[in-house]
Amino acid sequence: MTRFADRTGPIRLGMVGGGQGAMIGAVHRVAARLDGQFRLVAGALSSTEEKARASAAKLGLPMDRSYSDYVEMAKREARLKDGIEAVSIVVPNHLHFPVAREFLKRGIHVICDKPLTGTLVDAKKMKTTVGKSDALFILTHNYTGYPLIREAQARIARGDLGEIRVVKVEYAQDWLAEAPAPDNKQADWRLDPERAGAGGATGDIGTHAWNLMRFVTGLTPQALAADLQSFVPGRALDDNANIMVRFDGGARGILWCSQVAAGEENNLSLRVYGTKAGIEWRQEDPNRLFVTPVGGATEIVTRASAATTRGSRRLTRIPPGHPEGFLEAFANIYGEAAQAITAARTGAPLPEDVTFPSVNDGVEGVTFVDACVRSSKRNAAWVTL
Known part of the structure; x- marks a missing residue:
């Protein structure tokens, strides 16, 4: 059980990175909302305040939930009654570990773009940090979806x-x-x-x-x-x-x-x-x-x-003959993550056939x-x- 055990409805999601001009951030947002299981409510979409606010405005995020500092975001969101339950990390590789660490240590689930980190030293640190946290860690090797x-x-x-x-x-x-x-x-x-x-x-x-x-x-x-x-x-x-x-x-x-x-x-x-x-x-x-x-x-x-x-x-949405592709596969990883996070809300067991790339894969x-x-x-x- 986590501090989010009483949550119902779509999973409240934040994002670090993925502001204007960032392709992979847009992909993550589409994947997250495709099945209605996540709702983006906060973000540190850029380290530049002006760009962060402009990106947030374009996505319809409230300005008091727009940040230019991911540490500030992690601290404040962890204190809010309606704070995020999970965060998508879509920044360059060298930032994956320091960003994830701030959210993991506050019990916020992490959905991180691949590769896990830029160096093997940071990858091993990430694994240790995940092991000490009660939050989930999902790596978006989307082709497995x-x-x-x-x-x-x-x-x-x-x-x-x-x-x-x-x-x-x-x-x-x-x-x-x-x-x-x-x-x-x-x-x-x-x-x-x-x-x-x-x-x-x-x-x-x-x-x-x-x-x-x-x-x-x-x-x-x-x-x-x-x-x-x-x-x-x-x-x-x-x-x-x-x-x-x-x-x-x-x-x-x-x-x-x-x-x-x-x-x-x-x-x-x-x-x-x-x-x-x-x-x-x-x-x-x-x-x-x-x-x-x-x-x-x-x-x-x-x-x-x-x-x-x-x-x-079970990972298909439409009948045979109607093509599904990259975005749907990406959304399947988010769907598996949603099932895991929903189970974590109540301490319920995770269905046996739910699988997603983990920190070990990273x-x-x-x-x-x-x-x-x-x-x-x-x-x-x-x-x-």
């Missing part, structure tokens, strides 16, 4: 693919194929080691690919060998990475992530091959899962069809980035995880 990703996970878990042999995951973009314009806010901090952390493409999209590989297969990584490149002259962080992975039990993996792949928009794909069958899923065509048994014909499993499991169907992601950097510096030597 796609219904057919849950379907793939369920089929692998029940043995449909047999023993897993090979996993291949790719995440390719081209938006950083050239040096960005000076006013490109999204690129500015992602290319800055002080704010993004040790990983460029590996931290930004590689952590998504790594998390998806782990989530769907359930395999435990043993070691990796990474070859990182910074193809654009003068770039301090990697923009392309080729990574080999060894898993416990003998399975092998290949992960490629790139932000300089000309012609690619947001091409995240996953292929898993076992002794009985293989599966394939692409984020740019998320409503179809391809399942091919050894020696058999390919089955195309569509979202919400009769061939899917209950765990997959630590794994930052550990992955750290290992990639260390391996690449040693000429792609194998590094134990």
